[in-house]
Amino acid sequence: MxxxxxxxxxxxxxxxxxxxxxxxxxxxxxxxxxxxxxxxxxxxxxxxxxxxxxxxxxxxxxxLKTPLLTVGKIGYLEVVGQSAIGAFADFGLERDAFIPIKEQIFKLKTEKKYLFYMYLDKTDRIALTTKIDAYLEFAPEEKFKVSDEIEAVVYESGYNGTLKVAINKKYKGIILGNEHFEYLYPGQEVKARVKRIYEDGVIGITTRKTRLDERDLLSREILQYLRENGGFMPFNDKSSPEDIKNTFNTSKNYFKIALGGLMKQKLIAQDKEGTRLI
Missing domain, CATH: 2.40.50.140 (Nucleic acid-binding proteins)
Known part of the structure; x- marks a missing residue:
């Protein structure tokens, strides 16, 4: 056959x-x-x-040409066209692979890459789906350890900012909403580190830096912001978490830690109006 x-x-x-x-x-x-x-x-x-x-x-x-993906496998492919009934992705051969509308759990954009699972439809034609969760593997127990640096691709968004990701485009992973501050969209590649390994084998990862690294980076960003705005910013340790996240892409807790470090170095001073360079 x-x-x-x-x-x-x-x-x-x-x-x-x-x-x-x-x-x-x-x-x-x-x-x-x-x-x-x-x-x-x-x-x-x-x-x-x-x-x-x-x-x-x-x-x-x-x-005899080599396709980028074969049936029963997951691949990272670029969307190259759209139609009223679906989209098309380049898988390395003369004919592009079809992604039916019903197999798209999010809106696909042309010239963007996403993770797809390749299957044969009822008419024996090659097709793709973004519904890859059931085809990803649970990582072997010895594969990853906490603090490992990894690469992942977002493939699904959940509640409260939780994201499902494929680590190494193969293993099941998750980023909780409080483990990323930037907006991450399906298909986006991210560099992260292992935060936790769950009992079911799912790997919990974070795009946040370690507390020390994040504090140092945030301190530099705060000083740069102050220099670019006349030595003043209308933010202090009483500012709302939303304002802090929108401006510095970080949590209020990390912001307060960075401010505390800068004040100990006598580089800044706070008052009820905000923060000033000394």
Missing amino acids: ILIGEYNNFKVSKKVDFGYYLENEMEEEVLLPNGSLNNKKIEIGDKIEAFVYRDSKDRVIST
Whole structure:
């Protein structure tokens, strides 16, 4: 049986003007067009591995080119087009992969990359879905430890700012709402560190720096803000968390810690109006 969307083992059975015919052990044939040889030379009788898919005319063909994704796998692909019934993503071959509207749990944007799972639809055509949660793996117990630096891709937004992420585009992870201050959107790649490993194997991560690193960075940002605004800012340790987050992209607690450090260094002074450079 020829498997669409996957690599198949074939024997080169015959040559024609427009390519080669490949044959599997069940004597099923599929065309390998000349344009899909990928600069490789083959001969009658050669045993080869080729990827099978449907071309733009819906014919089952094979290729020696390497797709970016195969059926049953998750990949990070760029959206290259939109239509009334779905979108299209480039997976490295002449024909783009289709993402039906019903398989989009968020609005896809052209020229942006997202994580997709590739499957075959009811008509045996390659398709993609953003519903990847069920296909991600739980990380082995020894894979990560607290404080490890990792890379992840956001794939779903939840309540209270919680985000589901795929670590290394493979393992289930989560960022709680209080573990990120910046707006992170589906498809965005982030650098983070492991904060907690849950009993079910989900990896809790944070984009926040360690307390010491965040305090030092925030202190520099506060001083820069003061210098750029005439040595004054209308914020102090009594300011609202919302104003602090909107201006400095941090929590009120971290803001107060940074202010305290700067006051100990006698670099700033606070009053009821705000904070001033000394």
